[in-house]
Amino acid sequence: MSAGLIGRKIGMTSVFSAEGKNIPCTVIEAGPCVVTQVKTSETDGYNAVQLAFDDKKEKHTGRPLLGHFKKANTTPKRKIVEFRDWNITNQLGDVITVDIFNDDRWVDVSGITKGKGFQGVVKRHGFGGVGGQTHGQHNRLRAPGSMGASSFPSRVFPGKRLPGRTGGDKVKITNLRVLKVIPESNLLLIKGSIPGAKGSYLIIEK
Numbered sequence: 001m002s003a004g005l006i007g008r009k010i011g012m013t014s015v016f017s018a019e020g021k022n023i024p025c026t027v028i029e030a031g032p033c034v035v036t037q038v039k040t041s042e043t044d045g046y047n048a049v050q051l052a053f054d055d056k057k058e059k060h061t062g063r064p065l066l067g068h069f070k071k072a073n074t075t076p077k078r079k080i081v082e083f084r085d086w087n088i089t090n091q092l093g094d095v096i097t098v099d100i101f102n103d104d105r106w107v108d109v110s111g112i113t114k115g116k117g118f119q120g121v122v123k124r125h126g127f128g129g130v131g132g133q134t135h136g137q138h139n140r141l142r143a144p145g146s147m148g149a150s151s152f153p154s155r156v157f158p159g160k161r162l163p164g165r166t167g168g169d170k171v172k173i174t175n176l177r178v179l180k181v182i183p184e185s186n187l188l189l190i191k192g193s194i195p196g197a198k199g200s201y202l203i204i205e206k
Contacts, residue, residue: 052077
């Protein structure tokens with residue numbers, strides 16, 4: 001993971017390009033983030049920078065974390081993310097803003113997809129359902145169908161696509177185009193959609 005920022009998904013909108021095309025885009029509040037720890041190969045075995053984002057009340061923060069944030073001379077934060085192989089020189093307590101993306105036209109974005117709960121195979125895997133409504137079949141349209149042979153091996157193979165919990169997974173979208181950087185509002189406009197609900201945290205990497 002290279003240099004980047006923690007952000008929050010604001011929502012979607014659209015902007016017009018220089019050619020007059022209407023381009024859908026996602027608005028992200030990217031930073032400002034505070035450097036709360038700098039790890040080196042000499043002390044920790046690897047190089048990394050820990051960033052924190054989104055203010056939090058002290059009464060809702062445990063004492064170990066309070067001391068951790070006071071070392072960086074900052075207020076408690078809600079989200080902490082570690083970026084390995086950070087290629088920018090920073091010190092403890094530095095504030096990283098959306099300006100680091102001014103020279104970047106492409107970024108990678110990670111987020112947690114919307115949770116759908118327990119779903120059947122039609123919604124979860126895109127099954128087409130079994131048969132039609134003829135021959136007395138009235139309530140089996142969305143059933144998964146046969147699970148496999150009954151005589152041998154008399155079990156369901158691992159990896160069989162079955163009903164289950166859907167969504168709520170970490171997904172990374174690579175090579176997303178940066179349409180616009182708005183430093184005065186800490187906003188980043190990225191072409192297309194990004195996983196996650198409105199208000200969810202995102203990790204944006206250079």
